[in-house]
Amino acid sequence: MHWDPTQYARYADERGRPFVDLLARVEAVAPRRVVDLGCGPGSLTALLSSRWPGAVVEGLDSSPDMISRAAGLATDRLTFSVAAVESWLVPADADVVISNALLQWVPSHVELLRRWAAELPAGGWLAFQVPGNFGAPSHVEMRSLAASARWAGSLAGVLRGEETVLALDDYARLLMDAGLAVQAWETTYLHVLPGVDPVLEWLRGTGLRPVLAALPAAEADEFTAALASRLSLAYPPTPHGTLFPFRRLFVVGHKP
Numbered sequence: 001m002h003w004d005p006t007q008y009a010r011y012a013d014e015r016g017r018p019f020v021d022l023l024a025r026v027e028a029v030a031p032r033r034v035v036d037l038g039c040g041p042g043s044l045t046a047l048l049s050s051r052w053p054g055a056v057v058e059g060l061d062s063s064p065d066m067i068s069r070a071a072g073l074a075t076d077r078l079t080f081s082v083a084a085v086e087s088w089l090v091p092a093d094a095d096v097v098i099s100n101a102l103l104q105w106v107p108s109h110v111e112l113l114r115r116w117a118a119e120l121p122a123g124g125w126l127a128f129q130v131p132g133n134f135g136a137p138s139h140v141e142m143r144s145l146a147a148s149a150r151w152a153g154s155l156a157g158v159l160r161g162e163e164t165v166l167a168l169d170d171y172a173r174l175l176m177d178a179g180l181a182v183q184a185w186e187t188t189y190l191h192v193l194p195g196v197d198p199v200l201e202w203l204r205g206t207g208l209r210p211v212l213a214a215l216p217a218a219e220a221d222e223f224t225a226a227l228a229s230r231l232s233l234a235y236p237p238t239p240h241g242t243l244f245p246f247r248r249l250f251v252v253g254h255k256p
């Protein structure tokens with residue numbers, strides 16, 4: 001599926017906050033190798049290099065467009081490669097493995113987390129953040145429009161529901177069962193978005209992409225116009241901007 005780094009970066013500040021909050025709970029002091037899985041355009045991966053200048057930092061992403069954007073940030077200790085996480089194995093010196101807003105795109109991620117926790121070296125950290133907003137009006141409206149008579153024929157099975165991510169305690173249990181000490185929490189960020197139809201613009205960079213990929217351009221325009229009216233009722237503009245609450249789940253595991 002195609003990712004557009006420019007559209008994704010429109011809300012870079014809002015999308016970056018959870019990464020910073022996640023990283024704050026990773027207490028590695030002098031990791032040898034740090035890997036950012038699903039690194040996107042690489043700007044957040046670069047924060048890992050600033051935090052641990054002595055580490056080799058690698059960003060991996062399956063999107064060539066994202067990696068070609070990230071490549072501009074590469075240094076001798078910060079590299080980026082196109083790779084799908086499904087076949088990635090934890091290197092023996094990977095003391096920090098981090099992934100921000102990736103795993104909801106990977107249906108097999110529960111199995112992968114189990115494997116990565118087992119492969120992680122002693123003393124290593126495995127930290128991830130996933131959105132917990134599949135029941136929010138933004139996603140409910142997308143799914144209900146996709147299921148309507150007009151779209152059900154073209155969009156059946158294209159959008160995933162609340163089963164996309166586990167409950168927070170299930171993620172915590174999964175890593176604890178693998179022998180890791182776990183910190184897990186959730187946060188709802190209240191984003192205040194400027195401009196016209198900002199929730200639609202946000203979704204165009206992420207959750208709406210499977211729909212846009214499944215429809216010819218004219219139909220994609222028709223779908224997004226109908227979605228825009230639903231979203232403006234669910235998230236009415238205020239004099240301050242559009243208030244967009246966004247719940248996220250955080251899990252940090254540390255192997256003794």
Ligand SMILES: C[S@@+](CC[C@H](N)C(=O)[O-])C[C@H]1O[C@@H](n2cnc3c(N)ncnc32)[C@H](O)[C@@H]1O
Nearest residue numbers: 038039040061062063066084085100101102105
């Ligand atoms: C929502 S973006 C997150 C990017 C970055 N981590 C951030 O927080 O800004 C999700 C990224 O995951 C990547 N991705 C999706 N499925 C993947 C997979 N199976 N293997 C590797 N990367 C994947 C996409 O290409 C995209 O860049």
